[in-house]
Amino acid sequence: DGGITQSPKYLFRKEGQNVTLSCEQNLNHDAMYWYRQDPGQGLRLIYYSQIVNDFQKGDIAEGYSVSREKKESFPLTVTSAQKNPTAFYLCASSTQGGDTEAFFGQGTRLTVV
């Protein structure tokens, strides 16, 4: 089945450690996005990529990094520079341009312990 998959569903990190969240899609979408969601709040854009080997910062990119080496994959690394990383992270993909909706993964809940 076509879709977008995030893993793991739950992730625990010690302070000072980098962690990488996986996002894979088999929808042949060019554009991919990472959002952060805090409890009771909306979605804030971290990074997005409209094409392989290219990506742009969103509204809250500090403390995060991404890569887009393959069309299917857009991993997000939460670095030790992110001071408050505990949150729900959502990945999405869509066709590049055009008027089609973005499809979301089921999210990764990251907790700093």
Place this chain on the structure above:
Amino acid sequence: GESVGLHLPTLSVQEGDNSIINCAYSNSASDYFIWYKQESGKGPQFIIDIRSNMDKRQGQRVTVLLNKTVKHLSLQIAATQPGDSAVYFCAERRDKLVFGAGTILRVKS
């Protein structure tokens, strides 16, 4: 725009009533708009979309209205059901997809 530091507003409706959820968007150049529904602990799901050359679009039990003059979107849900309880977000798209603040819909039985 941003929802940093804000908690989501709540709309409570009686089962069977109609619901209207509002959203203000930020970019007058946005040309495509989407409504999403998010249930607890899950990713957002597509409900309905509308292009900027339209002012109204209807789906099954849902209608989206777009007012470009005041940069306002609304989602109308007819005969609201308990399964409609969720958080609803609007999103605008230009070169990236940006979400509005969201509204919690609670349906009372």
